[in-house]
Amino acid sequence: MMTMVFDPASWLILLPLAWATLAFVLGAGRGARLALVGLGAQALLALELARRVRDQGAHAHALGGWPAPLGIELAVDGLAVVMLLMTALVALPLGLYARAYFGAKPKGGAWFWPLSGFLIAALNALFLSADLFNLYVTLELLGLAAVGLTAAAGDRMAVAAALRYLLATLLGSGAYLFGVALIYGTYGTVSLAALAPLISAEPAVLLALALMVIGMLLKTALFPLHFWLPPAHGGAVSPVSALLSALVIKASFYLLLRLWFGVFEPVATVGAAQLIGILGAGAILWGSLLALLQTRLKMLVAYSTVAQVGYLFLVFPLATGVSPEAGVSAWQGGIMQALAHALAKAAMFAAAGAMIVATGRDEIVGLSGVGARLPLTLFTFALAGVTLMGLPPSGGFSAKWLLLMAALDSGQWWWIVVMMLGGLLSAAYVFKVLRQAFLPAPGGSAVGRAPRALELTALALALGGILLGLFGAQPLALLEAGGGR
Amino acid sequence: MSGDSLLPLAVVASSFVPGLAIFFLAESRHRLRSTLNLFGAFAKLALIGYILWGVLHDREFVFTHEVLPGLDLVLKADALAMLFVTLSAVLWLFTTVYAIGYLEGSPHRSRFFGFFSVCVTATVGVAMAGNLFTFFLFYELLTLSTYPLVVHRGTEQALRAGHVYLAYTLAGGAVLLVGTVWLYGIAGQVDFVTGGVLDHLPAESAPALRIIFLLLIVGLGVKAALVPLHGWLPKAMVAPAPVSSLLHAVAVVKAGAFGIVRVVYEVYGVEFAHTLALLAPLALAAAITIVWGSLRALFQDDLKKRLAYSTVSQVSYIVLGTALFGPVGTIGGVVHLVHQGIMKITLFFCAGNFAETLGIHKVSEMDGVGRRMPWTTLAFSIGAFGMIGVPPLAGFISKWYLGLGALEAGIPWVLAVLAASSLLNAAYFLPILYRAWFKEPPAAWPHEHIRARRYWETSRLLLLPPLVTAAATLLVGLFAASSWTPLDWAKLIAAREYLRWVP
Numbered sequence: 001m002m003t004m005v006f007d008p009a010s011w012l013i014l015l016p017l018a019w020a021t022l023a024f025v026l027g028a029g030r031g032a033r034l035a036l037v038g039l040g041a042q043a044l045l046a047l048e049l050a051r052r053v054r055d056q057g058a059h060a061h062a063l064g065g066w067p068a069p070l071g072i073e074l075a076v077d078g079l080a081v082v083m084l085l086m087t088a089l090v091a092l093p094l095g096l097y098a099r100a101y102f103g104a105k106p107k108g109g110a111w112f113w114p115l116s117g118f119l120i121a122a123l124n125a126l127f128l129s130a131d132l133f134n135l136y137v138t139l140e141l142l143g144l145a146a147v148g149l150t151a152a153a154g155d156r157m158a159v160a161a162a163l164r165y166l167l168a169t170l171l172g173s174g175a176y177l178f179g180v181a182l183i184y185g186t187y188g189t190v191s192l193a194a195l196a197p198l199i200s201a202e203p204a205v206l207l208a209l210a211l212m213v214i215g216m217l218l219k220t221a222l223f224p225l226h227f228w229l230p231p232a233h234g235g236a237v238s239p240v241s242a243l244l245s246a247l248v249i250k251a252s253f254y255l256l257l258r259l260w261f262g263v264f265e266p267v268a269t270v271g272a273a274q275l276i277g278i279l280g281a282g283a284i285l286w287g288s289l290l291a292l293l294q295t296r297l298k299m300l301v302a303y304s305t306v307a308q309v310g311y312l313f314l315v316f317p318l319a320t321g322v323s324p325e326a327g328v329s330a331w332q333g334g335i336m337q338a339l340a341h342a343l344a345k346a347a348m349f350a351a352a353g354a355m356i357v358a359t360g361r362d363e364i365v366g367l368s369g370v371g372a373r374l375p376l377t378l379f380t381f382a383l384a385g386v387t388l389m390g391l392p393p394s395g396g397f398s399a400k401w402l403l404l405m406a407a408l409d410s411g412q413w414w415w416i417v418v419m420m421l422g423g424l425l426s427a428a429y430v431f432k433v434l435r436q437a438f439l440p441a442p443g444g445s446a447v448g449r450a451p452r453a454l455e456l457t458a459l460a461l462a463l464g465g466i467l468l469g470l471f472g473a474q475p476l477a478l479l480e481a482g483g484g485r
Numbered sequence: 486m487s488g489d490s491l492l493p494l495a496v497v498a499s500s501f502v503p504g505l506a507i508f509f510l511a512e513s514r515h516r517l518r519s520t521l522n523l524f525g526a527f528a529k530l531a532l533i534g535y536i537l538w539g540v541l542h543d544r545e546f547v548f549t550h551e552v553l554p555g556l557d558l559v560l561k562a563d564a565l566a567m568l569f570v571t572l573s574a575v576l577w578l579f580t581t582v583y584a585i586g587y588l589e590g591s592p593h594r595s596r597f598f599g600f601f602s603v604c605v606t607a608t609v610g611v612a613m614a615g616n617l618f619t620f621f622l623f624y625e626l627l628t629l630s631t632y633p634l635v636v637h638r639g640t641e642q643a644l645r646a647g648h649v650y651l652a653y654t655l656a657g658g659a660v661l662l663v664g665t666v667w668l669y670g671i672a673g674q675v676d677f678v679t680g681g682v683l684d685h686l687p688a689e690s691a692p693a694l695r696i697i698f699l700l701l702i703v704g705l706g707v708k709a710a711l712v713p714l715h716g717w718l719p720k721a722m723v724a725p726a727p728v729s730s731l732l733h734a735v736a737v738v739k740a741g742a743f744g745i746v747r748v749v750y751e752v753y754g755v756e757f758a759h760t761l762a763l764l765a766p767l768a769l770a771a772a773i774t775i776v777w778g779s780l781r782a783l784f785q786d787d788l789k790k791r792l793a794y795s796t797v798s799q800v801s802y803i804v805l806g807t808a809l810f811g812p813v814g815t816i817g818g819v820v821h822l823v824h825q826g827i828m829k830i831t832l833f834f835c836a837g838n839f840a841e842t843l844g845i846h847k848v849s850e851m852d853g854v855g856r857r858m859p860w861t862t863l864a865f866s867i868g869a870f871g872m873i874g875v876p877p878l879a880g881f882i883s884k885w886y887l888g889l890g891a892l893e894a895g896i897p898w899v900l901a902v903l904a905a906s907s908l909l910n911a912a913y914f915l916p917i918l919y920r921a922w923f924k925e926p927p928a929a930w931p932h933e934h935i936r937a938r939r940y941w942e943t944s945r946l947l948l949l950p951p952l953v954t955a956a957a958t959l960l961v962g963l964f965a966a967s968s969w970t971p972l973d974w975a976k977l978i979a980a981r982e983y984l985r986w987v988p
Contacts, residue, residue, distance in 0.1 A: 375508065375596065382629075391629065391658075392622040398553055401666065408670040420659045427655050431632075435647070440639060472553050 008045040008052070009061050009074045012084060012124040015042055020117020028106070031113040032099045039088070039095045042120070046081070046088035050478055053081045058483040060130065060193075075130035075192070078482020079335065082475055083127045083254055086339050089464065090246050090346050091120055093457040097350050098239035100453035104357055108237050111152040116243060119145035126251050132180045132190040135255060136173065143169035143219070146248050149240045150232045161231035168218055168228040172252070175215030182208035192263055201267045209264050212256075213276075219252035222276075222313055223283035226306045230290075234302035238353025241298060245305045246346035250338050253312050257334065260316065270321040277317030281418040283310030288425035292432065296362045297352050300429060301345070304388060307422065308341045311399070314415055318406040326409035332476050333402030339475060340395025340465055344387035347461035351381040354450040354458060355437075364433060369441025371434075373448075376455045378437050383462035385430035387469070390423045395468030492536055493548045493560035493613050496570065497606055499529040500577070504602025510595045519585050522598055526578040529609070533574050536562045547615065555674060558622065559615030563679070564978050565751070565819075568971070569612035569743050572823050576735045576830055577605045579950040583834055584727035586946025587841060597637055601731070603630040608736040611743060617665050617675040617752060620744060624661065624708070627740055628654040634728045635721050646720040653707050653717040654737075661704025664697045668752075671697075677747055679981045681754015691761060694753075698763050701748050702770075709741030709804060710797045712774040718797060719781075722789040726837025729789060733796045734830035742803040742822060749807050750815075750982045759810045765896075768808035772902045774801035779909035786847050788836050791913060792829070798906060799825050799872065805899065806887050814890025815979040816972070817883055823971035824871070824879035827957050831868035834951035835861050842943040844932025848917055853926025858942045862921050864955035869914040871958045874907050878962040882972060 019038035023031030052059075058077035098116070102109030122145060126138035147169060151162035184190055186204050199205060221229035229249075233241050260268050287307030294300040315334030319327040354377045359366050371378050387396035400419060407415045441447055468475070503525035510518050536546055539562075546562035562570075584601065588594055607630055610623030628651070636647035668675050671690055672683055683694060707714045718738070722729055732738060749758050749767070758764055778798030785791040802825065806818015838861045839845040839854060855862040871878035884903055891899035935943050942948065965972040 371596075372593070379508075386629070391625045392618075393552070393558075401553065401556065404663075404666040405670060408667055416663060420663060423659060424655055427651065431651060435636070435644060438633070438636060438639060438644075470550070470552060470558075473551050476554060 007061055008049040009076055009128055010063055012042060012045050012049070013121055013128065015045070016117045016121035016124065020114045020121065023113035023117060028102065028109045028113060032102070035113045035117060036095050036099065038117070039092045043088040043092050046084045049076060050081050050085055052076075053078060053482045054478055057481060072134060073130045073191075074128040076128065076482070078479040079254070079258070080127045081482055082335060082339070082479055083250065084124060085475075086250070086342050087120065087123050087127070087247055090342050090461065091243070093460045094239060094242055094246075094346055094350070097242070097353075097454060097457040100451045100457070101237070101239050101353060101357070104451055104454075105237075108152040108154055108240075111148065112237075112239065115145050115148045115152065116240075119149065119243065119248070123247060123251055127254065130192055132183060132192065132195075136177050136180055139176065139219075139251070139255065140173050142248060142251055143173060146244055149243070150236045152240065153235065153237045157231070158235045161228075161235040164228045165232040168221075168225075172215040172219035175211045175218070179208035179210075179212035179215070182211070192258075195263045199263055199266055205267060209259075209267060212259060213272075216252045216256040217276075217279070220249050220256070220309055220312070221306060222279050222309055223286050223306065224279070226283065226287070226309075229306055230299055230302040233305060233349075234296065234299040238298070238349055238356065241302070241353070242346040242349035245302070245349055246342040249305070249309060250342060253309075253338060257315070261319065261331065268320055270317075273316040273320035276313050277415065280310040280313030280316075281415070283307060283313070284418055284422035285310075285425070288422055288429060291429040292425065295364055297355065297364050297367070297433065298349070298362055300364065300433065301348050301352050304348070304426065304429060305341075305345055307426065308337075308345065308388060311337045311403070311419070311422070312341075314403055314419070317412065318403060318410065318415065322406070322410035326406045329402050329409060330406035332479065333399050333406060335479065336395060336402060336468075336472060336475070337399035340387050340399050340468055343461050343465040343468060344384040344394075344396060347380055347458050347465060348384040348388070350454070350458035350461060351377050351384065354454040355381075357454065358448045358450040360448070364436055367433065367436045368439040369447040370437040371439075372441070374450060374455070376459060377450060378434065380455070380458045380462045381437075382430070382434055383459075383466060385426075385434070387462075387465040389427045389430060390419075393466060393469040395465050395472065398469050398472040489539070489544060489546050490548050492532065492546050493562055496529060496532050496536070496613065497560065497610050499532060500525045500602045500609065501606040504599050504606060507595055507602060508599035512592070512595055515594065518595065518598055522581050522585070522602070523578075525602060526574070526581050529574045530578065533567070533571055537567060537571070540564070540567060549615075552618075556618055556669075557616065557674060558619050559676070560610070560613045560619065561615030561677070562613060563677070564974065564981065565746065566613045568819065568823065568974050568978065569739070570609055572826050573605065573608045573612060573735045573739070576730075576826060576954075579954060580727050580730050580735065580830070582946055583730070583837070583950040584725075586944050587725065587727050587837060589944075589946075593637070596633065600630050600633045601727075604634065604731060604736055606630075608740060611740045614747075615677055617668065617677070620677075620747065621658075621661060621665050624740060624744065625658050627708075627736060628658060631728075631732065631737055634731070635724045637725055637728065638723070640723070643723050646717075646723045649720045650717045653714065657704045657707030657714065659704075660700050664700030664704060667693070667700070668697050675752055677751040679751060681750065681752060681757050683753055684757040684760075695761060695763065698748070698753065698758075698761070701752075702745060702767065705741045705744040705748065706770075707741065708737050709745060709800055710738055710774075711770055711801065711804065712777045712797065715774070715778070715797045719790050719793040722787075722793045726789075726833055726840065729793075729837075730830045730833040733793070733833060734826040738796060738800050739822065739826060742800050745804055746807050746819065746822070755810065755815070755982055764808045764810055768805055768896065768899065771801040771805035771808055772899065774798065775805065775902055775906045776909070779906050779913070782913045783909065786849055788839070788846060788848055788851070788917075789833070791848065792832050792836060795832075795872065795910070795913070796829060798910075799829065802883060802887060805902075806883075806890060809887070809890040809894040809896065809899070811890055811893040812979040812983050813886055813893050815982060816975045817886030817888075817890050819978055820886065820972050820975040821883035823975075824883045824958075824961065827954050827961065828868045828871040828879055831864055831951050831954040831958060832872075834947075834954065835865035835868065838943055838947050838951065841947060842933070842935045843930040844934065845930065848920070850927075850931055851917060851920045852924035853921070855922040856926055857930070857937070860942055860948060860952060864951040865921070866918050867955040867958050869918060871962070873910045873914055876962070877959075877965075879958045880962075882962050882965045
């Protein structure tokens, strides 16, 4: 049957591909305008898809009308649509931000629009993929676009960081691909739906799971595999840093979440989950500590990402082998943390970028006088900090609350200690920046202005993090309508 | 959503919205800024007046919003909330007037008044919180919004004080959060309900409830400056005088003490807390704080530091009253919430006046200041006598009920604590008064900023607020037995909290 029904899911992949290609042809100026139209349309498409999931629940969609195994099937469920919404709603303000940013500092701007279009297309495709191999393809495309964007800053530091990033991302997806091959060799299919009833604890399957997990941990930069993240995220130009930290690392986390609590649920063990949790705890403490020790602003924010990634991985020990209530709470908390961090970290990198444009330098000591000259941007940084510290009302607090509930419900009090310490450490590094910015500017050094569009888009993202805390029930309801776990 | 359910939100918004607007004002727009400030303060008072009238006619004002499944943000106007809201709204008005005068011509006023308004918003939210989560939300907002006020001057000393302040309060907040989450895990949504909500829980949860109580009290005790969690308060006195008034009388310290009152009466229920044997240790902690704070106050030469230690001691009267089992003790604790606020704000206003007008920061510089600034010194004297507990001032009423409450609860040693503390209060306040009134003034004041003009010993905006609050100190004591006084309201609250109590 070939009825032509309007389908937002496939457009979410095609649209960014289209404007990315056109932006490449048209150049940075007109390309940017086109991209912004595309990002606006993408937000509407994601909202429309969310509405459908809310009303009709999860559903699958065959691309071009060809069902699997011949064609490519897209699966839309609660988790996927929440991630698509996150991508659309973070990318739109970041697009506006990037346009203003490259207007002030054109370096690297020519490559930004085509590459970020491919990056967003890859993200959307990844969230919609329904089989292991398509997931691999989108993962690889995402990694390459991200590496390209990192290198686009053009200086030696950025290229070195990009090469390191390339190594990490290729190793990560290589390990994943090896796992896919093992699964295909064992069961003869890569479709998640077809695999679900088949998976059992055979050695090849366990090896495949281990390889996939390690690959994803590397790509999400979980401690101690985070070596590539700070130079890449801290060295890229600010709009790119924001995209990478807010969205790209969420993709590999999403994939792991899907696999661990989906097809691999029967073979996932409590011991392995605890081990991942311990790495997460290490990330929280080590990342926060190093963030506190940084002297450069963007490196501080990048190490903060290393720490915040740790919270994401607490979902594994908190939701594996526990009571259903604790499991749901942890699962919701993990996803809430992904959303909150996306908004807050995009806001924080954007605010940091505006401060750097104004002061002309990246050192934290150079921030004196920013409080008086750029109060709005400093306020944005503080609001984003509220989410990262997990103070109410914010998405970060809601996430922490859900994770704490899960920890109490399942009697795993040690994660509570970690989360509390992490919150206090993040307060320490956030206030390190705020405190410096409050100081009066030393004589002779003038803090310039930042374009208003930079300040306002960053603020919008930070406010998003706060609103997520006040209206967190909505995304959770969407998650539930789309099938929950 | 009806109008009545939006009113509590409007009370919170009446300072928040002007506050946000003020952030965006240019530094030079001082007239518009003052207008916005005063508009917010009066709008809040009008709303509160309307709600008080409604509460009297048995109307309910509750705002509910679901934040997460099973986690609601609730703002509610009950008797205890209205007591604290009214206190903070009235004192906010005076502090705003005072701050406008105090900061005249100094830099960063838009930032200051913006955070000032957010700070009061947080306090009102703390007061009207209808459950433990909402309370926590505004409690943390209070921490964040007072930090920029503490470090406002931007000096090295101020930044260090801000550091200490954050370290204490954020750590306290974390402990409070753990207690809150744990309690939600055991009991579901923890609403503030007259008489408490936990006594139906099975007996085997008693040990957990005791630990949670400890966590909650430690978390709240940081802001309430319970010894040994009080270290931040004397350091924070580097902040400008209006901020100190806010910290000590209206907002931060009060939020901690108020939280303890809520937890004991409306989460655990005073009778259930008594059954769990939680009240006696709390009374002991309060007693230690009272004596220790007074002892430390004796040795401070810095006037604001002496007042800060005096706050440490005085706020624990509230905690002590809360921990005395029996309605009379409750009345003493709850009424002191208001009385301490009025008296302490008077003292800090006066200390600010001495500093701003003559450059006096130390007790040893106060010789003869009563001749140069008789009105301010008079207000200071009334505040000080009130703190000592001289009848018929406000402090006397508090101490009278606390003493009777101790006898009623069968803990006579509390009387000794009260007596010792009153003696110590006299020992650290009377020498100040003696110097101010009876010693010869020096040839020149340390740094005379403002010259006397005809009847005005200092700027009008600085002088009027302490005179009004000093008069209030006298009036709420003198007419304590009439209706609509703090004492009357405290009696109403106490009568409701005891469900099965038989004297």
